[in-house]
Amino acid sequence: MTYAVIMAGGTGTRFWPKSTSKHPKQFLKLFGKETMIQQTVNRLSPDINSENVLVVTNEDYISFVKDQLPSVPEHQIIGEPVARNTAPCVAAAAAILHKIDPDSTMIVLPADHRIENREGFLDVLQNATDIADETGSLVTIGIKPNRPETGYGYIQYNNDIKVEAGDHTAYSVKNFTEKPNLETAESFLKSGDYVWNSGMFIWKTSSILNAFKVHLPEIYSLAQTLIQSEMSDEDIESFYRSCPSISVDYGIMEKADNVQVIPAEFGWNDVGSWRSVHDLSKKDDQQNALDPGDTVALKSRGNLVQSDSGKQVVLIGVENLAVVETDDAIMVLNLDHDQDVKTVVEQFKADPEKKELT
Template structure:
């Protein structure tokens, strides 16, 4: 059984505007250090996944950029989506390709733009999840997801409720008491309000939904056939087109007819055989500028500055200047200020999620130069 990885890299990172643009979206930004988020994602797969077993699904416009950022990934393993259809079609495409090449393929699916601080712990959780995804020979192999043990009542993530008391015989449950184990998933919950998030945290049997999955390629395609039959009918036949002159045309035809639906809503919330492996390895989806501030080293006043920045009587703020331009904050608290030369974002920390609304506004009013 070979382990394959599928990196989902098709998003535009709207909440990272003004740095994230359609021409150079979030996954290609060097947010933490000198390497891009997608390069960090690829690097943390080593040595569990060989480079030739890494598959990237991205926007068709980003195929060349992906090749530049990940030269070790074979060009044939970088698939371009002609249109965005959310995560279910993306995963169906990847599963069809992997199953055509390896009938025993197990696939790890993960976003391109997350941060993981403790890679060793992450690998430990992955090994447990891969074992769990093989099943016990009794019925179909399960679908496995990774849940993050919450550290605070977060309203920006979905949640997973799991059977904290149940043991799965033979499935990664023979280690130390604090070792990661697979548990049955009871429910998936949408992003909650603060009161509900506090209740989830107090309950002790809820995890953050990380958006990372592990399953056998044949198991997820069987789930598509059961729960999203139209998507299955469109993408399963692509197995005959991969590696031929028909590949791009066949993919385009499938996407043109495919519904826009997430893997969570279309399959995970419907399936009766879903497991979760809880983990604590310093995870963040780096979803907005507030997350960047929280994940960055700060001064005694809780500030983080990058570039030519002066802060006076300012606290709990993040400021980033570009091109040597002087950026000055005076008497500010809980501010996010990002300058890119042609645009400046000034936002309260608690409103960071609403930056996406700005991008929608720019799009609606034809201000494409800023997108």
């Protein structure tokens, strides 16, 4: 059986003031009538129904998941008592699914990505699942780059070592590279054998557990203990509190020798900033992405407005701004500085008088 594991534990600090630790990005409606996590789960249907979805989230967000994904079985919503990065998240999910079905296959997806071409995405997932099932490989999806992006990690692959599956080809991975500088990103784009690291993974549950045994034996041992347990809240808490904090990319994918990547194009965006929200939103003829309510833009171009209050927002003679309003805060941001939002949030967290805003 194939299961989808949705990683939904992040706080989305780059989307302050809408996204806060009390109401993070994946539970917001940034595009249309569905939240990010609802879009993530719903686009899998009918290939994977909600009964075969496992959501791993912060224990403080369990109520959000229940409210927004009522068809996901309650016992398949796992609350993390502490943040330990993605490797423990994957290991816990693998342990749970191994107990349900030792022959299961896992599709691991972040909860907050935007995908335009749903059918193309599902086709790639099916091909990736076939490869994972047939070869026992650890498969990831790489996004074919169309610009020298410095905000994404990259994967280099070997053109000469490949596996065919349906309409797609999986290639053996040479190496992973963290976010590069512009010069390096330009060289990656020219080389033709680099793709963006999407953070989406497909593998047999047994294959990823074996990879933990080889590369992260401490977490593997804890996962085995979890498999033998009753999977109670106390068992989950003990697992997480005993785990080191490490990403599955660094802990396993960069070290394993059976990693395959499928280069793909299906309108993917990790929605990592207010700039990306502007780029992906419906815009007027002046490239303004405005709330459908009482927003007026005069002699203004390339702006984004999101307001929760219903107050009328008026833009006059401005360009390249994001105006974001909530009950607690108003942010006016030059979209060229969208990555600095995280810095502001970190400053607020360090200030006792402003910490509650985050």
